[in-house]
Amino acid sequence: MSAFVDARTLPSGTAQTPDLAIIGGGPAGIALAMALADTRLKILLLESGGMNFDPAVQKMYAGQQTGYEPLDGDRLRYLGGGTNHWGGWCRPMDESDFEARDWVPSSGWPFGRAALEPYFPRAQSLVEAGVWAYDQGGNALAASHGPMLQLGKGGIYTTWFQFSKMRGDVLPTQFGHRYEQNLRAQANLTVWLNANVTGIRLAPNAASVDHLDVGTLDPSGGAGKQFTIRPRYTVLACGGIENARLLLVSNDVMKPGIGNQADLVGRYFADNPIPRDVATMVVFSGTLAPYYANNRDMGHGTILRAAFTPTDAWRRQARVGGSLTTVEQPVELDDVGKAAVATTAAALGVDASTARAFSLGCGLELIPDPERRVRLSLEKDALGLPRVKLANTISDEDFARYRTTVAELGRQLLASKAGMLRINCTTREEWMKNMDWGHHHLGTTRMHDDPRRGVVDANARVHGIPNLYVAGSSIFPSYGASNPTMNLIALTLRLADHLKTVMA
Amino acid sequence: MRRRAVIAGTGAAAAGLAAVGLWRFTGLFRRYAPTPYDDLLAQLDDRDRAALLGKHAVGMADARMTAQELRTRIGNGSLAKAAVEDVQAGRMSEVDGWVLPRSVAQMAALAAHA
Numbered sequence: 113m114s115a116f117v118d119a120r121t122l123p124s125g126t127a128q129t130p131d132l133a134i135i136g137g138g139p140a141g142i143a144l145a146m147a148l149a150d151t152r153l154k155i156l157l158l159e160s161g162g163m164n165f166d167p168a169v170q171k172m173y174a175g176q177q178t179g180y181e182p183l184d185g186d187r188l189r190y191l192g193g194g195t196n197h198w199g200g201w202c203r204p205m206d207e208s209d210f211e212a213r214d215w216v217p218s219s220g221w222p223f224g225r226a227a228l229e230p231y232f233p234r235a236q237s238l239v240e241a242g243v244w245a246y247d248q249g250g251n252a253l254a255a256s257h258g259p260m261l262q263l264g265k266g267g268i269y270t271t272w273f274q275f276s277k278m279r280g281d282v283l284p285t286q287f288g289h290r291y292e293q294n295l296r297a298q299a300n301l302t303v304w305l306n307a308n309v310t311g312i313r314l315a316p317n318a319a320s321v322d323h324l325d326v327g328t329l330d331p332s333g334g335a336g337k338q339f340t341i342r343p344r345y346t347v348l349a350c351g352g353i354e355n356a357r358l359l360l361v362s363n364d365v366m367k368p369g370i371g372n373q374a375d376l377v378g379r380y381f382a383d384n385p386i387p388r389d390v391a392t393m394v395v396f397s398g399t400l401a402p403y404y405a406n407n408r409d410m411g412h413g414t415i416l417r418a419a420f421t422p423t424d425a426w427r428r429q430a431r432v433g434g435s436l437t438t439v440e441q442p443v444e445l446d447d448v449g450k451a452a453v454a455t456t457a458a459a460l461g462v463d464a465s466t467a468r469a470f471s472l473g474c475g476l477e478l479i480p481d482p483e484r485r486v487r488l489s490l491e492k493d494a495l496g497l498p499r500v501k502l503a504n505t506i507s508d509e510d511f512a513r514y515r516t517t518v519a520e521l522g523r524q525l526l527a528s529k530a531g532m533l534r535i536n537c538t539t540r541e542e543w544m545k546n547m548d549w550g551h552h553h554l555g556t557t558r559m560h561d562d563p564r565r566g567v568v569d570a571n572a573r574v575h576g577i578p579n580l581y582v583a584g585s586s587i588f589p590s591y592g593a594s595n596p597t598m599n600l601i602a603l604t605l606r607l608a609d610h611l612k613t614v615m616a
Numbered sequence: 617m618r619r620r621a622v623i624a625g626t627g628a629a630a631a632g633l634a635a636v637g638l639w640r641f642t643g644l645f646r647r648y649a650p651t652p653y654d655d656l657l658a659q660l661d662d663r664d665r666a667a668l669l670g671k672h673a674v675g676m677a678d679a680r681m682t683a684q685e686l687r688t689r690i691g692n693g694s695l696a697k698a699a700v701e702d703v704q705a706g707r708m709s710e711v712d713g714w715v716l717p718r719s720v721a722q723m724a725a726l727a728a729h730a
Contacts, residue, residue, distance in 0.1 A: 264703070447668060448668060448669060448672060448712050450665070451665040451666065451668040451669040451724075452669050452711065452712070452714040452716070454661075454662055454665045455660070455661075455662065455665055455666045455669055455720060455723075455724055456699075456714075456716055456717070456720050458660070458661035458662065459659075459695050459696055459699045459717070459719075459720045459723070460699055460700065461696050519708065519710075519715050522708075522715030523703055523706065523708055523715060526699075526703045526715070526717060527703045527704065532715065532716075533715050534712070534713040534714045535710065535713045535715065536713055538713070
């Protein structure tokens with residue numbers, strides 16, 4: 113049995129010497145700990161929160177931001193991390209998400225999707241998303257739930273989201289609660305709750321991590337007890353904003369911050385923007401299968417929702433980014449819209465007397481931008497750590513590329529004579545009017561073989577620090593449009609295999 | 617005599633109202649001023665609705681040029697054939713955000729000019 117320890121109950125000065133310290137008990141940290149259950153490694157998982165939401169702990173996330181949303185509102189600081197409020201949307205990244213694309217500056221992973229393929233089934237199992245049905249498999253499952261909308265030949269195809277499912281009607285899998293018993297049953301693991309890592313301390317020659325400073329909050333909200341952890345290896349897994357923050361604040365030996373020799377830590381922050389009502393899709397027949405506008409249980413724990421996405425080939429040809437377009441809800445057309453439908457349907461010889469219109473939304477891949485970044489502010493949190501200052505933006509080019517994609521979808525609807533489409537956004541104000549964010553924090557400790565272009569290498573090891581690794585979506589060097597959770601878990605399982613080798 | 621006149625007058629008024637209604641709401645009996653591109657506009661099922669759409673067509677202000685291009689495209693064929701060919705060839709136009717075959721957008725623009 114592993115120990116779940118509330119660090120606030122430990123005597124100050126308690127020291128530990130695990131083989132591996134995992135900083136952060138979100139999906140990456142939990143998946144990593146569980147993946148190493150069959151090893152002899154002595155593992156310490158350090159979670160800054162407890163088992164449930166605590167406003168005082170959550171407040172440690174507060175910071176400044178521009179162009180984004182409150183930083184203590186889109187993350188959760190207790191065991192399970194972001195999975196405590198995620199929507200459960202899953203989809204593997206596409207092959208072209210990994211490629212160096214000359215029309216996407218700074219894009220490209222050090223390896224292709226094939227490197228993650230062996231880990232996707234286990235990641236899918238951990239998020240409890242049922243059988244693997246993202247492409248052709250989804251088409252087959254959907255067949256008995258209504259016909260798919262036919263698209264003419266072109267650059268867009270119908271793909272599938274799958275949804276994490278916990279038990280019964282409870283959606284989706286919250287890693288802390290769902291895997292608590294697994295973690296408790298893991299003999300080589302100790303979990304410290306309410307244990308905040310306040311610094312990663314390097315050896316004086318900056319060649320390795322020497323120890324971690326850990327602190328607790330006292331009941332009055334100030335600094336409490338302090339501990340020292342001396343792990344052989346450390347994995348930083350506390351999310352795309354905090355990973356960068358901890359590296360930047362740990363600047364006693366490396367003045368710019370750990371891994372920040374090339375001034376990359378915190379840069380290239382990204383999220384998947386989700387502009388709503390970007391287009392209006394008209395279906396001439398008026399009939400749209402239920403899995404377009406809603407999640408649909410296909411049985412055997414598999415919940416699907418259709419989306420439209422560009423093929424890898426067309427993305428290369430049209431030089432667009434990744435995107436996933438979904439149907440949102442039925443809408444009414446204005447007189448011009450009715451005239452457009454009547455005129456076009458008549459010209460194509462199609463009966464549109466029962467046509468219905470639906471609003472479309474989408475999730476986008478952003479072009480990597482070094483100026484979208486996490487920095488440290490002068491303000492400090494309860495434990496004395498500088499708070500975060502996040503600068504976020506979307507370029508007009510990001511919108512323009514998606515516009516090309518959605519116009520192709522419109523063309524293909526006409527080609528199949530199934531429907532047509534209106535693009536509702538042209539100006540920046542129109543795009544931003546109904547903007548949501550995926551709250552996917554990506555890219556701030558990007559992966560690249562070249563230390564001048566990445567914070568971590570292809571094995572997620574911080575360049576120059578052989579016993580320090582980073583897990584999670586902060587290492588994504590380019591992002592794709594797919595929701596990151598299942599992908600970052602697959603990437604973490606790959607890291608677990610690597611650690612088994614190097615730590616044996 | 618007077619009663620007959622009232623009945624006849626009422627009947628005539630009702631017929632007149634019905635005719636106005638048919639003209640207003642169905643387009644029946646509608647007559648349009650002649651244009652140099654009536655041959656093209658004849659392919660439209662509902663010229664008024666096309667005109668409503670066409671008012672938003674930009675870059676097609678020159679009706680003569682638009683008609684010339686459309687005639688070349690359609691030739692001896694139909695708008696339906698031209699529209700399908702446009703879609704297959706990727707010749708698309710946006711009118712008020714609507715992604716349309718170029719020939720349909722041009723036809724709507726001409727209807728608005730007429």
